[in-house]
Amino acid sequence: MYQRAKGVSDKKPFGTELNVYAEGYTWLTHSMAPRPVAEHPVETFRISVGGAACRKPYSASIYNISAMSFGSLSASAIRALNKGAKQGDFAHNTGEGGVSRYHQEFGGDLIWQIGTGYFGCRTGDGDFDADRFAAQASLEQIRLIEIKISQGAKPGHGGILPAAKITPEIAEARGVPRGADCVSPAYHRAFGTPIELLEFTARLRELSGGKPVGFxxxxxxxDEFFxxxxxxxxxxxxxxxxxVDGAEGGTGAAPIEFSDHIGLPAREGILFVHNALVGVNVRESIRIIAAGKLxxxxxIAVALALGADLCNTARGFMFALGCIQAQTCHTNQCPVGVATQRRSLQRALVVSDKAQRVRNFHRKTVAALAEVVAAAGLDDPGRLEASHIxxxxxxxxxxxxxQLYTFYEPGQLLDGRAGDRLQRFWDIADASRFGPK
Ligand SMILES: Cc1cc2nc3c(=O)[nH]c(=O)nc-3n(C[C@H](O)[C@H](O)[C@H](O)COP(=O)(O)O)c2cc1C
Structure with a gap:
């Protein structure tokens, strides 16, 4: 990742250092007739996001910057990410901390994430504010809107940004006062049932003038996803x-129980969501975006083979910004200026240099995907299938x-056939409630 970000050679001599006889070793089956490598994969590996109800579909890159808030990341990091996204024509997810002035300086495409704190679209007491949402969502730069239900590193857990860390810029981006802790509850107040989640999704789409909205x-x-x-x-x-975020996903701060032992890992998560959508015949109109150490x-090829349409990475782009895994994101002491609000430390991150690295990392990784796809005998990464891995x-x-995983037939769930392991979950799933009866 560092080599790709720096734009130096990413080739490896001598051969693999992996144990190819170890359980879990994974590989791609290449073709005896490889295809020419796509010449401009950044321009051609694009996927349209937005179903029939959407008036402003977005042509997304196959690889984008996953959600990381201004607050967990520094202003310099946000600026470098957004500048890189602009230069490289891919999307930058704001994370749940709202759209800050630093997200807007360079005009890179944004995915505006709305978490339980409704930052940037909240009333004084923390509820969803439709007028504020509509005003913010009208920003041209915002291409997609993502309702955050959970993230893999701490699913089912809220967050607190302590008052001491709330700078004037963070208060401005989030629409919260200074001097008090800023709380993101674990649960949403704008919806409480599966049907209400979909109604909220439709409402945001309307309020945003028809932009694609997902979660x-x-x-x-x-049973809850069913x-x-x-x-x-x-x-x-x-x-x-x-x-779909995997349990292996990253975070600025989480309890170790949550990072280590809560949530479905990415491969199973992608497959489960793909299957469930196929099983109720809605897969065609809904894109699956995958994250979790991709x-x-x-x-990326493995995620696509399991059913993803696009992929994100958070920590991959952190490495491009110069993250050295000091693992001090939660202390405000990040020594390389990526995950700190301290101005003196942020000076370590030179925005113009790191924006170039963000762009390089994206371009080189997509180019590497193009080589993998061509070796598989394909022209289009969308044609990767489970039989390739x-x-x-x-x-x-x-x-x-x-052979390893079960893939559903279209409509299989509608016929009431969820398979041995999942049938009881399908049977108890109820559109009018989350959780057990
Ligand atoms: C510093 C940091 C901050 C994050 N903030 C958010 C957030 O605000 N909202 C969210 O949905 N996920 C957040 N995530 C999770 C990522 O968006 C992503 O889903 C996860 O890290 C998996 O990708 P990765 O393995 O490529 O890092 C954050 C991750 C990191 C490392």
Whole structure:
């Protein structure tokens, strides 16, 4: 990642250092007839996001910057990310901390994330404010709107930005007063059931003038996601995209129990969401965006083979910004100026240099994906399938992903066939509530 970001050679001599006989070793099956490598993959590997209800679909890059707020990241980091996104023509997710002045300086495409704190669109007491939302969403630079339900590193957990860390700029971006802790509850107040989530999605789309609206989650209880699918069938409402974060995802700060032991990992999460949407016949109009340690062309290929349409990375772009994994994001002491609000430390991050690295990392990783796709004998990454990826399951056994994992037939859930392991979750799923009866 560093080499790609710096634009120096990313080639490796001598051969793999991985143990190809270890359980879990994963590889792609290449073709005896590889295709020419796509010449301009940044321009051509693009996916339109926005279903029929959407008046402003967005042509997204296959690889984008995952949600990281101004607050967890420094102003310099946000500026460098957005400048890189502008130069490289890809999208920059604001994270739940709102759209700051630093997001707007260079005009890179934004995905505005709305978390439980409704930062940038909240009333004085922390509820959703439709007028403020409409005013902010009209910003041309905002291309997509993402409702954050959960993230993989701490699903089901809220957050607090302590009063001491709330600078005037953070207060401005979030629309919160200084001098008091800024709380993001674990739950949303704007909706409380699967049907209400879809109604809220539709409302945001209307209020934004028809921009694509989706939601982000790390998959938890299968019956709850199935309940959202049942709600789609019952109401005819649907999000334009669903972002699936894996349990292996990153964060600025989380309890170790949550990072280590809560949430479905990315591969299973992507597959589950893909299957559920196929199973209720809504897959065609909803894009799946995947995240969770997807930092190489191969990682992206695996996610696409499991059902993702696009991929994001947060920490990949942090490395491009110069993150050295000091793991002090939560202390305000980041020594390289990426995850701190201290001005003296932020001076370590030179925006023009790091914007170039952000752009390079994106371009080189997408180019690496293009090489992987061509080796598989394909022209289009969207044609990667589960049969292209193999995994070692024991010393003497290997399986392709289509043998290892179950893929649903279209409409399978509507016929009431969720399969042995998931049937009871499908049966109890209820569009009018999250959680058990
Ligand atoms: C510093 C930091 C801040 C983050 N802030 C948010 C956030 O505001 N909202 C969110 O949905 N996810 C947030 N995430 C999670 C990422 O968006 C992403 O889903 C996750 O890190 C997986 O991608 P990665 O493995 O490529 O980092 C954050 C991650 C990091 C590292």
């Amino acid at each position: 982000k989650l790390c998959v938890g209880r299968p 309940a959202v699918c049942k709600a789609m069938v019952d109401t005819g409402l649907a999000p334009d995209f669903i972002t 930092i190489s062309g191969f990682d 193999f995994q070692r399951t024991s010393p003497a056994e290997i399986k392709s992903f289509d």
